Amino acid sequence: MSTIAAFYGGKSILITGATGFMGKVLMEKLFRTSPNLKVIYILVRPKADQTPQQRVFQILNSKLFEKVKEVCPDVHEKIRAISADLNQSDFAISKEDTQELLSCTNIVFHCAATVRFDDHLRHAVQLNVAATQQLLLMASQMPKLEAFIHISTAYSNCNLKHIDEVIYPCPVEPKKIIDSMEWLDDAVIDEIAPKLIGDWPNAYTFTKALGEMVVQQESRNLNIAIIRPSIVGATWQEPFPGWVDNLNGPNGIIIATGKGLLRALRATPKDVLDVVPVDIVVNLTLAVGWYMAVRRPTSMLIYHCTSGNLNPCNWGKMGPQVLATVKKFPFEKAFRRPNADFTTNTITTLYWNTVSHRAPAIIYDFCLWLTGRKPRMTKLMNRLIRSLSLVEYFIKQTWEWSTYNTEMLMSELSPEDRRVRTALT
Numbered sequence: 001m002s003t004i005a006a007f008y009g010g011k012s013i014l015i016t017g018a019t020g021f022m023g024k025v026l027m028e029k030l031f032r033t034s035p036n037l038k039v040i041y042i043l044v045r046p047k048a049d050q051t052p053q054q055r056v057f058q059i060l061n062s063k064l065f066e067k068v069k070e071v072c073p074d075v076h077e078k079i080r081a082i083s084a085d086l087n088q089s090d091f092a093i094s095k096e097d098t099q100e101l102l103s104c105t106n107i108v109f110h111c112a113a114t115v116r117f118d119d120h121l122r123h124a125v126q127l128n129v130a131a132t133q134q135l136l137l138m139a140s141q142m143p144k145l146e147a148f149i150h151i152s153t154a155y156s157n158c159n160l161k162h163i164d165e166v167i168y169p170c171p172v173e174p175k176k177i178i179d180s181m182e183w184l185d186d187a188v189i190d191e192i193a194p195k196l197i198g199d200w201p202n203a204y205t206f207t208k209a210l211g212e213m214v215v216q217q218e219s220r221n222l223n224i225a226i227i228r229p230s231i232v233g234a235t236w237q238e239p240f241p242g243w244v245d246n247l248n249g250p251n252g253i254i255i256a257t258g259k260g261l262l263r264a265l266r267a268t269p270k271d272v273l274d275v276v277p278v279d280i281v282v283n284l285t286l287a288v289g290w291y292m293a294v295r296r297p298t299s300m301l302i303y304h305c306t307s308g309n310l311n312p313c314n315w316g317k318m319g320p321q322v323l324a325t326v327k328k329f330p331f332e333k334a335f336r337r338p339n340a341d342f343t344t345n346t347i348t349t350l351y352w353n354t355v356s357h358r359a360p361a362i363i364y365d366f367c368l369w370l371t372g373r374k375p376r377m378t379k380l381m382n383r384l385i386r387s388l389s390l391v392e393y394f395i396k397q398t399w400e401w402s403t404y405n406t407e408m409l410m411s412e413l414s415p416e417d418r419r420v421r422t423a424l425t
């Protein structure tokens, strides 16, 4: 049995963001490889008229958890959905649930965040900074806590070209930002946000950087690590290839290509695109939890989960591979047959956006209107073009991330764990 999987046996684990893309894969891996764990607490908010319990039931009955039901038949008894809202200062957790979390938790995985690039700064600060501060305060009151693992992003310092596995100071003190969000109204925040965010591209990456500073400032005597994944894509191997449940990161672009919506993408073929499969990120996350709890490094460690310097893939390779795949495995109800190419400057991008994106959508909607059906393609195409404009910053440039700590950790693993845990090297 894997040393890491054995470590989580008997453990009480708290996962925030467990209903999200990464959180679900983390939870699935834990139940499938450490079925003798004691309990996984997950902070779940009511959503879309579903109670937390209903949401958990839906997740456990999804395709992602099919293998879990075979190896961990009592999974329903081992998962504790705690009603919580990280937008509230006390997370809106009951006193009884808080007491249980504080007295029982051994490991915390903090995945919850708002990952939208167009989120309001107030919301991004509340979730990515203040909630992290609040969770660290809770963690400091957990007598059995062995490790606190914070999930950040490799782009928290995207204003730099070369990023090491260290925490870089932000130009603004996180506590001052948190306090100011409590009394400034939205109009003022909208006015000053660009100045506060500075040379970060959006509120998401800016508040993830602030969140890292809070982790450093509020670490107290906690045994903490930060993991910085780059662009996280669908599963590579576990529990099965190709699982994804949202349109974030690469997923929306690949699906839009397969549906024949995307015909032109501004990218430079020689540029490296740093994408990592979500199961690789989860494997590293569990390895870090084990390492921090068992080896107890004397200081907080940052781990980059990036592929660029270990197993680089550029646009010139990724693009044609994606295109060939979506042609070989056609999507249902495609708008057009998949066919796309790169554009390399603003003029050609504008031209192909008009000729291959906007015009066909307008013509299609006109036909829908003529036949008495509701036009919808123009709205969808405008959303796609807006999404592309928001991710353009991350596509048109490249970064270098050092991976010393991650490679060091890989060298500490048993041969079996190393075989399972990473494909980056």
Ligand SMILES: CCCCCCCCCCCCCCCCCCCCCCCC(=O)SCCNC(=O)CCNC(=O)[C@H](O)C(C)(C)COP(=O)(O)OP(=O)(O)OC[C@H]1O[C@@H](n2cnc3c(N)ncnc32)[C@H](O)[C@@H]1OP(=O)(O)O
Binding pocket: 115, 116, 117, 118, 152, 153, 154, 155, 230, 231, 232, 247, 248, 249, 250, 251, 252, 253, 254, 256, 257, 265, 273, 318, 319, 320, 322, 323, 340, 341, 342, 380, 383, 384, 386, 387, 390, 391, 394, 395
């Ligand atoms: C030979 C040449 C071939 C060339 C073509 C081949 C393609 C090759 C592809 C290769 C891989 C691509 C890699 C691309 C890399 C992308 C860079 C990503 C950078 C991430 C860096 C940071 C990573 C992180 O740390 S966090 C990452 C997670 N966050 C994100 O990814 C961004 C989060 N998303 C957002 O911020 C929003 O989605 C936003 C603002 C982009 C759009 O918001 P909006 O309100 O417009 O939409 P949603 O609320 O998301 O959805 C509403 C609605 O629209 C539909 N929809 C949304 N996006 C798409 C889409 N891309 N395509 C189609 N439809 C979309 C969605 O389904 C919703 O529909 P409803 O019916 O309303 O539910």
Ligand SMILES: NC(=O)C1=CN([C@@H]2O[C@H](COP(=O)(O)OP(=O)(O)OC[C@H]3O[C@@H](n4cnc5c(N)ncnc54)[C@H](OP(=O)(O)O)[C@@H]3O)[C@@H](O)[C@H]2O)C=CC1
Binding pocket: 016, 017, 018, 019, 020, 021, 022, 023, 043, 044, 045, 047, 084, 085, 086, 087, 110, 111, 112, 113, 114, 115, 127, 151, 152, 153, 154, 208, 228, 229, 230, 231, 232, 233, 246, 248, 249
């Ligand atoms: N996806 C990617 O490409 C990358 C992600 N990351 C990081 O990984 C982590 C997870 O990202 P990912 O799984 O993609 O994000 P998702 O958006 O899929 O999941 C976010 C999670 O946070 C939870 N959450 C959001 N707001 C609240 C709230 N108010 N109260 C309680 N829970 C809340 C969501 O719950 P709910 O289901 O109720 O909305 C969800 O479980 C984030 O920290 C992100 O920064 C880092 C690099 C790349």
